[in-house]
Amino acid sequence: MTRATDNALPVGTVLGKSFEYGLDVNTGTAAAPVWVTVKKMTNFQLTPTPTTTDAQTYDDEGAPNAAVTGWGWALAFATQVNRSGTTGLYLPEIEALFARTKPGAKGAAAQIEVRWYHQPDSVGGGVPNPTDAGQGIATVSPGRANTGPDGSTETQNWSLTGVGAYTEIANPKSVAGVPTIPAGTPIGAAAAARVTIAGT
DSSP states (O other): OOHHHHTOOOTTOOOOOTTOEEEEEEOSOSSSOOEEEOOSEEEEEEEEEEEEEEOOOGGGTTOOOEEEEEEEEEEEEEEEOOBOTTTOOBOHHHHHHHHTTSTTOOGGGGEEEEEEEEOOOTTTOOOOOTTOEEEEEEEEEEEEEOOSTTOOOOEEEEEEEESSOOEEOOOTTSOOOOOOOOEEESTTOOTTOOOEEEOO
């Protein structure tokens, strides 16, 4: 055996790409969500952070022992700044993010619900990871980038700070299972005749 054979990847493995994440913001309500995809996004980064408490005892013989009591989280990403040529408004998802940063945005009005998920390369990237997805509520901090005089693409940096823990969700980009249809009756029905199909 060689290192190459020892480290060989399983058949069917697909190498991930840096752009394989999607992010949606809820422009509706918690009861009636309207998920809008954040378009022209780059630099997506989810950062979970443990909250710990000191659990050190004599048994640790002086070594630290920090027990995890919860998890905070933060999202960072950037977007190109695109506006309507007729109204001047930003894209709906960007308007929703900016709305949480106005002087009058306090309490729940300063929070936005978001969800993120693995979204593989559309050509040869395989299927989405069904469990690589999350959803949570966060506060929003924007920061304008590319502020020089050279006419660079206008870019906005975004920092989202989680309010409480996020929730693990099923990846919304995962394809639903193919139904199984074991039978249809009556067998050999004529064209336009009613047929009963049973399946799961």
